[in-house]
Amino acid sequence: MVSIDESGFSTEQTTFIKAFVSGFCQGRDSIPHLGQDSDGRFTHEVEETVHGTPIDDLCKEERIKHTKNGLDCYDEILANALDNKFPEAEDVFRYKFHGLFHVAPAQDSFMLRCRIAGGALSTYQFRGLAEIAQDWGPGRADLTTRANVQIREIEPKNCPAVLMKLADLGLTSQGSGADNVRNVTATPTTGFDPTELIDVMPYARAMHHYILKNRDLYGLPRKFNISYDSGGCVSVCADTNDIGFQAVRVTQDSIDNHPSEISNLQPGVYFRMQLCGITGHQQFATDCGVLLTPAETIPVAAALIRVFIENGNRTNRNKARLKYLVDDWGFEKTLEETQKKLTFPLRRFPLEHCEVPNPKDKQGYLGIHPQTDGKNYIGICTPVGRMSVAQMHALADIADQFGRSEIRLTVWQNLIIPGIPDDKIQAAITAIQATGLDHRNHNLTGGIIACTGSAGCKYAAAETKGQAVALGQHLASKMILDLPINLHLTGCKHSCAQHYIGDIGMVGNRVKIDDGSTVDGYNIVLGGGCDDQQAIAREVWKSVKATDINALIEQLLCTYLAQRQDGETFAHF
Ligand code: SF4
Numbered sequence: 001m002v003s004i005d006e007s008g009f010s011t012e013q014t015t016f017i018k019a020f021v022s023g024f025c026q027g028r029d030s031i032p033h034l035g036q037d038s039d040g041r042f043t044h045e046v047e048e049t050v051h052g053t054p055i056d057d058l059c060k061e062e063r064i065k066h067t068k069n070g071l072d073c074y075d076e077i078l079a080n081a082l083d084n085k086f087p088e089a090e091d092v093f094r095y096k097f098h099g100l101f102h103v104a105p106a107q108d109s110f111m112l113r114c115r116i117a118g119g120a121l122s123t124y125q126f127r128g129l130a131e132i133a134q135d136w137g138p139g140r141a142d143l144t145t146r147a148n149v150q151i152r153e154i155e156p157k158n159c160p161a162v163l164m165k166l167a168d169l170g171l172t173s174q175g176s177g178a179d180n181v182r183n184v185t186a187t188p189t190t191g192f193d194p195t196e197l198i199d200v201m202p203y204a205r206a207m208h209h210y211i212l213k214n215r216d217l218y219g220l221p222r223k224f225n226i227s228y229d230s231g232g233c234v235s236v237c238a239d240t241n242d243i244g245f246q247a248v249r250v251t252q253d254s255i256d257n258h259p260s261e262i263s264n265l266q267p268g269v270y271f272r273m274q275l276c277g278i279t280g281h282q283q284f285a286t287d288c289g290v291l292l293t294p295a296e297t298i299p300v301a302a303a304l305i306r307v308f309i310e311n312g313n314r315t316n317r318n319k320a321r322l323k324y325l326v327d328d329w330g331f332e333k334t335l336e337e338t339q340k341k342l343t344f345p346l347r348r349f350p351l352e353h354c355e356v357p358n359p360k361d362k363q364g365y366l367g368i369h370p371q372t373d374g375k376n377y378i379g380i381c382t383p384v385g386r387m388s389v390a391q392m393h394a395l396a397d398i399a400d401q402f403g404r405s406e407i408r409l410t411v412w413q414n415l416i417i418p419g420i421p422d423d424k425i426q427a428a429i430t431a432i433q434a435t436g437l438d439h440r441n442h443n444l445t446g447g448i449i450a451c452t453g454s455a456g457c458k459y460a461a462a463e464t465k466g467q468a469v470a471l472g473q474h475l476a477s478k479m480i481l482d483l484p485i486n487l488h489l490t491g492c493k494h495s496c497a498q499h500y501i502g503d504i505g506m507v508g509n510r511v512k513i514d515d516g517s518t519v520d521g522y523n524i525v526l527g528g529g530c531d532d533q534q535a536i537a538r539e540v541w542k543s544v545k546a547t548d549i550n551a552l553i554e555q556l557l558c559t560y561l562a563q564r565q566d567g568e569t570f571a572h573f
Contacts, residue, residue, distance in 0.1 A: 051310045058315065061178075062314045062315075070218070074098065077163070078160055087156075097180065099112055100154075100159055100173070111452075113173060116409065118147070118201045121406070129151070130392035136155070143409055145498060181223075187230035188411075189230075192373060192375075193230065197230060197249055198247050219309075220312065224242045227245065228297075231248065237531070238277075243273060245271040246356075247269055249267075250353070251355060269294070273290045279500045280495030281321070304338045363484040376421070379415075381439070395407065397431075402420045404419030412486075444484075450465045450488075450490075452465065460491030462522060478554050488501065505537045506523070523541065525538060527571040529571055
C-alpha cells in the first residue's frame with residue numbers, strides 16, 4: 001500500500017523529489033548567472049543589454065525574464081509543491097510560462113491554462129482534462145476565447161502532478177501565459193467543413209509544435225496570438241490576432257490580370273497574412289500585402305516573431321505588443337526585416353486579386369451541420385464555457401459512441417462533436433440534452449461569452465460569468481430573436497472576452513452608489529463584429545449597475561426588434 005504524506009505525494013515520490021530538488025539546487029548554485037544571446041539562446045555570461053535595451057531601462061517583467069527564463073522555474077514548482085507553498089515575488093510571473101497562474105487575491109490557488117493546438121482534442125485527452133479538474137481542481141473546467149481549457153483551484157502541492165498528467169495526455173501548458181506565443185487557434189470545423197478552402201489543422205499543429213520546440217521563441221516583449229482561418233463560414237476571429245492567416249483562392253484569371261513580377265505563381269489556395277489585431281486596443285489585423293503558400297506560414301511567422309523579439313519595446317508594457325513596433329516601422333520595414341530571416345522571397349500580391357472566402361455565419365457552429373464526408377457535426381452550447389466534470393465525461397462518451405472520438409473547441413466558448421452519421425443524430429441529441437446542454441441555436445445564448453470575472457480574476461470590476469448566465473436566462477424567458485446576437489462580457493479593459501467585437505459588449509466598471517461604496521457595473525458598447533462584419537463597438541452607456549443590466553438589455557433588444565430597418569444590424573443601429 002502506498003502511504004501519502006501531508007504534501008499529497010507518496011513517500012517514495014517525496015523522497016525522489018527532495019533528492020532531485022536538493023541536488024539540482026546545489027548544482028545550480030555553482031552555475032554562473034544565466035543570460036541570453038542575441039538569438040535568445042542561453043549563454044553563461046550576463047549581457048549588458050537585452051536585444052539592445054540597457055538592463056537599467058528594462059521594465060519589471062523584462063528584468064524578471066532577464067534574471068531567469070520562466071521556462072527554468074520547474075525546480076521551484078517542485079520545491080514549492082513539497083511545502084504546498086505559492087511562488088514568491090518574481091516566480092509568480094515565471095510560473096505563467098508553465099501555464100500556472102496564482103490568481104490571488106480573487107482565489108488563493110492556481111489556474112491552469114492549457115495549450116490545445118487548433119482546439120482539437122481526442123476524447124482520451126478530454127476525459128484526462130476532466131480527471132485533472134476532478135482530482136486537483138474544482139470539479140469543472142472552463143472553455144476560453146482561444147479555444148482552450150482552463151482549470152482553477154489547483155493547490156501548489158498538486159502542480160507537478162497536474163503538469164505531468166497533461167504531458168501524459170499528450171498536452172502541455174508551456175507558454176500559455178506571460179510573454180509568449182499563446183494557443184494557436186484554427187477554424188473549429190476545419191477538415192470536415194464543406195464551405196472551407198483548406199484544412200488548416202495540419203498548419204496550426206505544425207505551428208504549435210514549432211513554437212514548443214524552439215526555446216528562443218519564449219520571452220517575447222509581450223504576448224502574441226496566431227490564428228488560421230480555413231475560409232469556411234465558421235469564424236475563428238482570425239482578424240483579432242497578431243497574425244491572422246486567412247485562406248483565399250487565387251485563380252489563373254487573377255494571375256493573368258495582375259501585372260506581377262511573380263512568374264511562377266500557380267492557381268490554388270494561399271494565405272493572406274493579416275497583422276496586428278488587438279481588439280482591446282480597438283484594432284483589427286490588417287492585410288499586409290503578402291501571399292503565402294500554406295507551408296510558408298510557419299517559417300514566415302517564426303521570422304516575424306524573431307523580428308519582434310529583437311526589436312519590440314522592452315521598457316514600456318503598454319507599448320510592447322507587435323502593433324506598436326509596426327506602428328513605428330510600417331508594414332514595409334517590418335516585412336523587409338522579416339525577409340532577412342527567410343531563405344525564400346516574401347510573395348507580394350494584392351488582396352484585390354484574391355478570391356476572399358464566404359461570409360461568416362454568425363453562431364453557425366451551433367446545431368447540426370453536414371460534413372464533407374457525408375457525416376455530421378453537432379455544435380453544442382456550453383454557457384460561458386463552463387462544464388462540470390460529469391458533463392465532460394458524458395460529452396466524451398457521446399463523441400466515442402456516435403462520433404469519431406474527437407471534440408473541437410471554438411473561440412466562442414462552445415464545442416463541436418464531429419463525425420456523426422445520419423442514423424445516429426437523434427440518439428446523439430438525446431444524449432446531449434441529458435447532459436443539460438443544448439445543440440439548438442437560440443440566436444442568443446450561443447453567442448454569450450464572458451471572461452473569468454471577479455470570481456477568479458483580480459482585475460475584474462464585475463462578476464461577469466454569473467451576470468452573463470443570468471442575463472441569458474432572463475432574455476431567453478422574455479423574447480425570441482430572429483437573428484443571432486453576440487453578447488460579450490468582459491471584466492476589465494484587458495478585454496479577454498473581446499467586448500469591442502460584440503453586437504453588445506459590456507466591460508466591467510465599479511459604480512458608485514449613494515452611500516459612497518461601489519457595486520458591480522458595466523459600460524456598454526454596441527455594434528461590434530469581426531471578419532466580414534468587422535467593426536469596433538462604440539460606447540453608448542457608462543456605469544450601469546449590474547442589477548440594472550437585465551432590464552436595460554431587454555429593453556435595448558425589444559427596441560431594436562421593433563425599430564430596425566431591413567437588414568439593419570447593431571453596427572448600424
Ligand atoms: Fe480578468 Fe480583465 Fe481578463 Fe476579465 S478581462 S479575465 S477581468 S484580466
